[in-house]
Amino acid sequence: MASVVFENVTKTFGSFTAVAGVDLSIGDGEFVCLLGPSGCGKTTSLRMIAGLETPTSGKIFIGDQDVTGLHPKDRQISMVFQDYALYPHMNLADNIAYPLKVRGESVEKRHGRAREVADVLKIGTLLNRLPSQISGGQQQRTSLARALVYPSRVYLFDEPLSNLDAKLRLEARGFLNHLQRDMGMTAVYVTHDQAEAMALATRIAVMDQGRIVQYAPPIEIYRRPATTFVANFVGNPPMNLVPVEAAHGDGQLLLSADGLALGGLPMSSGVATALQASKALTLGIRPEHLTVAAPGAANAISGKLFANENMGPESLVTIERADGSRVTARIFTDDHIELGADVTLGFSLEHVHLFDSTGARIPADGEMPL
Amino acid sequence: MSGGAFLSRIGFSVLAALLGVLFALPLIWFIFAPFNARAEMGLALPDPWTLSNFATVFQNSFAVRALFNSLIQSVGGVILIGAAATLAAYALSRSTIPGKSAVTYVLLLFSSVVSGSAAMVPIFLIISAMGLIDTQLAVILVFAGGLLPTAMFILRDFIDGIPKSYEESAMVAGASPLQAFFDVALPVIRPGIVVIVVWAFVNIWGSFLIPFILLRSSEQMPASVAIYSFYSEAGTPIVTLLAAYALIYSLPVVLLYLFVSWRFGFRFFGGIKA
Numbered sequence: 001m002a003s004v005v006f007e008n009v010t011k012t013f014g015s016f017t018a019v020a021g022v023d024l025s026i027g028d029g030e031f032v033c034l035l036g037p038s039g040c041g042k043t044t045s046l047r048m049i050a051g052l053e054t055p056t057s058g059k060i061f062i063g064d065q066d067v068t069g070l071h072p073k074d075r076q077i078s079m080v081f082q083d084y085a086l087y088p089h090m091n092l093a094d095n096i097a098y099p100l101k102v103r104g105e106s107v108e109k110r111h112g113r114a115r116e117v118a119d120v121l122k123i124g125t126l127l128n129r130l131p132s133q134i135s136g137g138q139q140q141r142t143s144l145a146r147a148l149v150y151p152s153r154v155y156l157f158d159e160p161l162s163n164l165d166a167k168l169r170l171e172a173r174g175f176l177n178h179l180q181r182d183m184g185m186t187a188v189y190v191t192h193d194q195a196e197a198m199a200l201a202t203r204i205a206v207m208d209q210g211r212i213v214q215y216a217p218p219i220e221i222y223r224r225p226a227t228t229f230v231a232n233f234v235g236n237p238p239m240n241l242v243p244v245e246a247a248h249g250d251g252q253l254l255l256s257a258d259g260l261a262l263g264g265l266p267m268s269s270g271v272a273t274a275l276q277a278s279k280a281l282t283l284g285i286r287p288e289h290l291t292v293a294a295p296g297a298a299n300a301i302s303g304k305l306f307a308n309e310n311m312g313p314e315s316l317v318t319i320e321r322a323d324g325s326r327v328t329a330r331i332f333t334d335d336h337i338e339l340g341a342d343v344t345l346g347f348s349l350e351h352v353h354l355f356d357s358t359g360a361r362i363p364a365d366g367e368m369p370l
Numbered sequence: 371m372s373g374g375a376f377l378s379r380i381g382f383s384v385l386a387a388l389l390g391v392l393f394a395l396p397l398i399w400f401i402f403a404p405f406n407a408r409a410e411m412g413l414a415l416p417d418p419w420t421l422s423n424f425a426t427v428f429q430n431s432f433a434v435r436a437l438f439n440s441l442i443q444s445v446g447g448v449i450l451i452g453a454a455a456t457l458a459a460y461a462l463s464r465s466t467i468p469g470k471s472a473v474t475y476v477l478l479l480f481s482s483v484v485s486g487s488a489a490m491v492p493i494f495l496i497i498s499a500m501g502l503i504d505t506q507l508a509v510i511l512v513f514a515g516g517l518l519p520t521a522m523f524i525l526r527d528f529i530d531g532i533p534k535s536y537e538e539s540a541m542v543a544g545a546s547p548l549q550a551f552f553d554v555a556l557p558v559i560r561p562g563i564v565v566i567v568v569w570a571f572v573n574i575w576g577s578f579l580i581p582f583i584l585l586r587s588s589e590q591m592p593a594s595v596a597i598y599s600f601y602s603e604a605g606t607p608i609v610t611l612l613a614a615y616a617l618i619y620s621l622p623v624v625l626l627y628l629f630v631s632w633r634f635g636f637r638f639f640g641g642i643k644a
Contacts, residue, residue: 008453073544079542081539085533087558102540
């Protein structure tokens with residue numbers, strides 16, 4: 001196992017900048033998820049660690065070794081591909097043992113090792129089959145077995161679960177989590193699924209337009225999203241963002257927006273700085289922190305019911321405000337509400353997030369590290 | 371079913387049957403005539419069935435050697451075209467050279483010129499200047515030049531459709547580019563190569579003009595030229611022998627098709643999750 005370091009790495013394809021001056025440090029034994037929408041540069045970053053792309057500028061280190069120009073075969077890494085890339089003409093045993101074959105191991109030795117790994121992944125009985133003769137979940141585990149069959153410094157995953165159906169995906173995710181704890185592997189895992197990143201990562205790097213927007217443990221990404229982009233990307237459903245007009249009043253911060261009833265918030269030094277630039281702030285509140293409240297309640301936002309989706313344990317209640325924007329609440333009761341009825345959603349002040357006019361989070365005074 | 375629809379269906383079936391018969395008649399003659407000692411241009415059941423036509427054909431040593439020459443030229447051309455097209459198409463598909471598709475299209479444009487009749491005089495002059503007139507190598511080289519661009523074009527298209535992650539996964543796992551090509555890429559593109567091989571073989575095997583112009587001595591001639599030895603001095607075909615020889619001449623191509631569809635098929639066997 002080894003650490004991975006990006007030093008001011010940029011990658012351009014023609015006039016398109018896929019990765020723009022990224023600095024990233026992944027510790028030995030860490031499981032880091034690169035999370036972001038498609039085209040944000042996460043897969044390109046992963047492929048640069050693998051050596052399948054070469055940085056336009058900057059350096060990449062694995063351990064203490066500068067691998068920037070090194071061929072993939074000399075990097076001692078493993079990678080699981082999104083499409084699995086199992087060799088169709090080889091049976092599972094040969095597929096799993098291929099990395100050992102190119103390392104010059106004898107047939108008995110490499111097939112023995114392939115069987116060990118396959119048994120752990122519960123595909124030991126399928127070793128004589130061709131990839132086309134097994135199910136999608138089994139193909140996924142075969143590609144994982146091929147990555148695990150030889151000693152490797154870093155394990156790379158390129159959306160390995162995205163081709164599985166929902167149930168298998170949860171199962172595979174749990175297994176990967178177990179594997180990471182068991183082996184203490186250094187892993188870099190690319191995904192656009194925030195739930196996968198939250199479940200697996202020791203740290204998440206949220207990427208947008210070739211840059212890392214926030215790099216922090218999952219709990220911090222969730223509780224203190226650095227920007228409105230992160231707030232809107234993480235969470236299911238994501239955080240509600242309401243543009244508000246800010247004003248001073250009696251040493252308190254007063255926020256106003258259509259349908260918003262809010263008492264004064266404490267005026268922090270961060271807010272004071274933000275207000276010097278612009279009075280237009282953004283208020284963020286997570287759906288799970290909203291509850292149905294009585295009309296006229298303090299600390300609430302109201303609108304007309306737009307949709308009420310019952311998910312079993314919870315309901316997603318969406319209201320539409322006068323300006324057409326929507327706010328969604330996760331409600332753990334199943335009250336019946338008529339469409340178009342006036343609904344007030346209440347919250348407590350400790351769950352309010354504030355972002356300045358550039359979209360950056362405004363920290364509260366005296367915030368402790370999580 | 372209404373009366374009108376029924377009638378039009380009958381009409382269509384009759385028309386289709388007539389067309390079918392029209393195409394089947396020459397084929398039936400092609401199968402019957404070689405076994406008929408008194409075969410003529412007309413269709414007739416052999417009475418009795420005999421192999422005497424074949425016996426006479428095999429006494430013609432020129433014609434028999436010509437079959438062997440056809441085999442040398444076809445197999446030689448196919449090996450050259452198959453190997454060169456695979457390597458070139460793979461490079462054109464996987465490399466990031468700018469303007470690589472322009473290269474393919476220009477080559478494709480020229481290929482129809484090279485193997486066409488328009489280029490016969492320059493080809494003759496070039497081969498003559500190389501001192502290769504009346505050699506099997508001349509025929510093989512000219513066919514390779516003519517067929518390679520199209521072969522590369524077809525094969526490049528085939529390889530473009532194969533995900534790069536096959537070779538990428540091999541290289542990440544420790545394989546050199548050469549190992550990744552031979553262990554992983556080559557077996558996966560084999561169905562495409564088989565298509566090229568069959569196509570090139572049929573083209574060379576059946577070609578008359580190029581060997582006729584480039585070869586001089588009867589020892590070098592392929593079967594497509596030698597078939598004219600079954601014409602009389604007056605230029606009329608000796609139907610019995612011509613039919614027998616034509617059947618022998620067409621067998622390798624038929625066998626090749628059968629072998630390929632039995633051994634390889636033209637299928638793709640998965641392993642990539644789309």
